[in-house]
Amino acid sequence: MLEARVKQASVLKKLLDAIKELVTDGNLDCTDEGIALQAMDNSHVALVSLKLVAEQFESYRCDRNMPLGVNLGSLTKILKCAKDNDVVTFKAPDDADSLGMVFESPKEDRVGEYEMKLMDIDQEHLGIPDTQYDATITMSSAEFQRICRDLAALGESVKIEASKEGVRFSSEGEVGNGSVLLKQTAGTDRSSGGGSKKAQVKRDPDEEDEEEEEEEKPEVDEDEEGEEEQDDEDRPKKRKAANGKAKGAKKAKNTDSTDEVGVSIILEKQVSLTFSLKYLSNFAKSAPLAREVSLHMSNDVPLLVQFDFEQGTLQFFLAPKISDE
Amino acid sequence: MLEARVKQASVLKKLLDAIKELVTDGNLDCTDEGIALQAMDNSHVALVSLKLVAEQFESYRCDRNMPLGVNLGSLTKILKCAKDNDVVTFKAPDDADSLGMVFESPKEDRVGEYEMKLMDIDQEHLGIPDTQYDATITMSSAEFQRICRDLAALGESVKIEASKEGVRFSSEGEVGNGSVLLKQTAGTDRSSGGGSKKAQVKRDPDEEDEEEEEEEKPEVDEDEEGEEEQDDEDRPKKRKAANGKAKGAKKAKNTDSTDEVGVSIILEKQVSLTFSLKYLSNFAKSAPLAREVSLHMSNDVPLLVQFDFEQGTLQFFLAPKISDE
DNA sequence: TTGGTCGAAG
């Protein structure tokens, strides 16, 4: 059976908002490692891969692997019945043909119980090669969304060019052409060395409270041993954000602090690729999930757009348009 | 002739928003006791009953009973011409074939005068028996609205079950089933009791200007003689809300304070009834009128959904679906 | 609080 407890319904809502337009149905693959969903978008152009790691649930139990075929529209509908701060518990017996969800208000004076019919979905499990990318850009997810929206007003596709100096997004269309150049944030450096995107421990005076309110209490360490030989010590710890990321830190993680998000570029090789803005804009909808997004690119290889948030990772893959340049 | 003065156009706007979708035309029955409107909804399924008591007008005069047949759509249109804080005066001579309305800005620097054509409406006066209900639930009107909206996403109808422990709303549909259980708020008890909410006179420093615009200054006393023998001590200052409904006070009042609204259940007998969510959702639109709503139920008897606000009471009646359970 | 935008319904 499965029983997974999530502290904040809001995360799930944001996730669904982020992907439901791309994917209508998919299997929630529940294992003892967590819950994953992988699916091609409806027009089989983009690939969505979501991972929620078991350790980041408030509690998690999954006795045996079970793929739960869900309609994401239905799931969205039901999640709308939860308030943002509700605690959400997913429940499914081993032979389930429906997925149970319980929404509990923080004060425990309201309990919503919902049951959603499941469907059988033939899932071609797509192996995703662990590519080494020539360029990795980390930037504010809000800025990414803004750029996609702006350029989408001009043309159908965007050319993304990453060089040492910065990254340029450009688009052409009927009404005109446009491009946005983001310079790498000063102090940010490629390679391990400086990488740690400005981890200035910039503390707001009022940040104290927030620390309290957030869920990640000091005991962030317990599941911390989950880190094997990771070179980067800055797990997206959430509010713990500011600290950490001392050294290594090639790509910045999703820190949830209030600091500005810089632009960092890790570049093995210059890259220039063109993508459909329609899809990128869709990916950008995940911005509320994480303050940072990373774009991973190699020439002639699908782009990887990745959002790291506390509970896991959301990845989008999209093949470049051939008509590059 | 009729001359009735209302302090805040906003109340009237909210009222119209609340019922205009249910009822298109109706008689405003003006008597020396106040103004009442009673009408079946357009599909003759639900009954709407509005009462505005004479004492709660800023001033009220009605020499003889007169039913003013109005089209609520027209009335809504005209009321939109008033700003929320405007003082509204209804005027009609005895033989009126039109209803005059005057909107005066609080600062009295703007006066709008409107006249709306009246219509003749044959009114079957429906006697509403003063039923004793087996269950009376008082809860936050916003929460009621939320629940109706949530469950409406799942199915057409909702089953409401009231028991000592709480009240459960449940619905079934294509995508799945759902239920919301509200527990009775601790400390809430049947019988009178009644939570007195504080009426903090909370003043903002920058409220100076607004004070001009607002009508109710601290000196709440002027028209206070409107209050007869009232047992309830907690008059939610603010708009001077508290008067009205004097005795019995089984159900909490509409206070305008900022406190949380609890759930209280007065139960003679367990009740389980099923209703059309379409109608309940419509009723719930009255939420802006009052922070609390009370649901009155007896088996096989129409549900009464009641909103008490400063100027009066708005009631909705709806027969249960036969297919209960 | 008001105006504008977006989505849903007829």
Added chain:
DNA sequence: CTTCGACCAA
């Protein structure tokens, strides 16, 4: 396809 209502931002 048009209109209305609900939601969101200024």
